[in-house]
Amino acid sequence: MWRYALRRLLQAVPVFIGTTLLIYLLVFALPGDPIQAMAGDKPVPDTVLHTLRERYNLNDPLLEQYGKYMWGLLVHGDLGENYDGQKVSAMLGGRWAVTAKLAVTAWVFELLLGITLGVWAGLRRGKLADTLVLGGTTLLIAVPVFVVGYTAQILLGVRWPIFPSAGIDDGWPYSYLLPGMVLGSFGLSYVARLTRTSLAENLRADYVRTARAKGLSRSRVVVRHGLRNSLIPVVTYLGVDFGALMGGAIVTEGIFNLPGVGQQVFQSIQLKEGPVVVGAVTLLVLVFILVNLVVDLVYGLLDPRIRYD
């Protein structure tokens, strides 16, 4: 187990370097001069341009830039500063909380409602409940998130104002409920379907028949022998999905006007504010990789059959 954990950790290192390097190259090697972009259409004097480029290491070879950046990040926890002199960490600071709250809301929503719906359908395979859950979740998966978002906002935020339609003035959790549901709708559908299929399959397994032959109560058979095994793939998905929720929150943040990281990065990309983009995306990748690592290890605890070799 520990050797396995160590090996997974070692595997994660090249992936982290590879992904962040890829991002770094995408942001800084693609066409478009950031200093020029900052000034807009005005011509910038060569000396100013040169000084600024020097200050942000833009004249170094890309790999060296990347190395200096990572050194600063990993050793000093320094995300660097933007071209206008603001610390990137300060620019992103409060925004992380918004995105994290949004992702957590969506995640809890996925977890609770997804598993509940999945169990409900899985226990009634082929019946009306099953058909409803399958149909509803298929629809939610098919309709793009921004359509779901606008529809939910118009219906539940404007026409029947049950939820705040935009902004974070009402704080957590109230302001985050509707955006959370929208962001989580895709994952919710996935979790429900996964739970359903997995549970229905497991309930037909030999060991569930054994559990019934042991004279256990139906709830004990379903929960301890059926559900316990069925949740292994669901937990895996939920884990991996948390990283995806953080990175995919941008559309939802836009629709509901939540000042999260996604919004900031999206603006920064347009403004060619490389340091902000790289800083935020690098942290997102770090979260994603760490969550995946944890999921892999948890998987081993949940399923004793897995071999660590």
Next chain:
Amino acid sequence: MKPLLEVSDLRVAFTVRGREVRAVNGLSYTLAAGETLAVLGESGSGKSVAAQAVMGILDTPPARITGGSVKLDGTELLGLPEKERRRVRGDRIAMVFQDALTALNPVIPVGAQLAEMYRAHRGAGRKEARAKAVELMERVAIPSAATRLGDYPHQFSGGQRQRIMIAMALALEPDVLIADEPTTALDVTVQAQIMRLLARLRDELGMGLVLITHDLGVVAGIADRTVVMYAGTVAERASARDLYARPAHPYTVGLLASVPRLDQDAGRLEPVRGTPPDPAALPSGCPFRPRCPRAEAVCAEKEPPLVAVAPGHEAACHFAAEVYAGEMEADSGR
């Protein structure tokens, strides 16, 4: 002697794609304490379905018990409310399945699976149930039982897994144990060990044992009485000794001819011709007719009733008496 378990005219049907498939068509047998009954038959003969109906663990739907009765100590089990039925299951009637690797829960340690019996039925505490689980594992001869409680099924050998399966079934010292092909998934040498273990535990606990198998060789040494099933019905019923010595049904004759025997000349082994019938489309009259070397016109017209050829020996064949008299031997001895 008053029978411990009494199954009479049990009927089970499945609804598959709107069609009714009759899997068990009137199975009857009795079992006394300390006795072993072998239920013999090919796959698809309805023997496993019947056992699950007796246990009350059939999936309903698609299965449906359409008739008959199952009495334990005189108490009718069919139609008992599920809650009371559950109390009987595992406690008074227990079951051992064919493949312990799939029949044991792969993600729960075996100790917990054993202890669950005491916790669910007896309300035992964690510690007590654990101690009982160790006892059980020792009883079925698992080495260093106490240290292996936390191991998972896949960490045991095939024979050990089946022992654990048996231990689990015997946890509450049931009156009746139904073993459904308990050795089919195992190596031949391990098969013999498991059968010896079952016989020993039967004697120690004085329980009735229903042994379901397709393998006549396995039951030869342990069974007192036998029921041969074919297409969901009883083809022949006799003491094990009589059945082996003087079969009265052409199907039984065929089964015996396909088994090598030490007590007779090693002739050529003959498999039973043809394949088991499709339970959704049973032939008219006698279900064995299409495969029967003795079939005549009457077999297509009338379903043969069970007739006694000797005290305690019955066969469902229009020519039972002739077969019993040894005509078949001459026939197949060509």
Next chain:
Amino acid sequence: MTDLQSGEAGAAVAEAGGLVEGPAASLSRDAWYDLRRRPLFWTASAVLLLVALMAAVPRLFTSRGVNQNCDPNIAKQGPSGAHWFGTDLAGCDYYAHVVHGARPTLLIGVVVTLFALLIALVFGLLSGYYGGIVDAVIARITDVFFGLPFVLGATVVLVAFPGHGIGAMTLVLVLLGWTTMVRIMRGQVISVRDADYVRAARLLGASDARIMARHVLPNALAPVIVVATLNVGNVIAGEATLDFLGVGLQYPKVSWGLQLNLAQSYVVDHPHLLVFPALFLSATVLSFLLLGDAVRDALDPKLR
């Protein structure tokens, strides 16, 4: 030893000695038989056929070209007899717009998936068949790309190339979307790599290339095709998202996602601007999902 099944076993041996393709052929025949009786399969196919027709021959559905005969005086009108789906911000016929939007949407969805499938087949085969260092390297490369957040990654690239068209969109979507299928293909290859018929072929001296092409690929393909079908739907949704965010296709091109982008400020007062493109977009994505689901269920003997 008893052997009640000896007759059957003999028959099975005789069968296996005959045609190796036997089981596979009957599986696909069974699957087709199963598919034919699924109404959802036919519904999905009908919708996709309709959308494909729109993409191929928009003239069949509307006589108007892209942004033709627009009248700013009748902008943002709801559906009427003259304009079935109403009019857009510039007073163009919204129905014609939706019809012409089918082509880029469908084209990108299918082409991206084909490229991703190609990558998946090559990488998955090499990775699963050879294992070891090849597998490890491909797995890490896959992890690297899998870790990129889709929307942000795509935005970074697309913003760097202003004025990009369908080609650049395709490239970006392939770049960020090939990983899932590689993983599935790899798993499939591993599951058939050690099958008896593959070992038999190896013992008979078949080359690796021949084994992969003749034995491994055909038997590992089915689940990947299913995922590819589902993937078309996902790509279309992803493309629409980028259009919607304003970093995908740009005006004067037409696509459903772009229509939704232009409509976003007006949806409260003019819901038809949202409803029609969203309806076609969702129906198309849904049909690919249903089609993939139906084929998967039909191919899965366990469910039958």
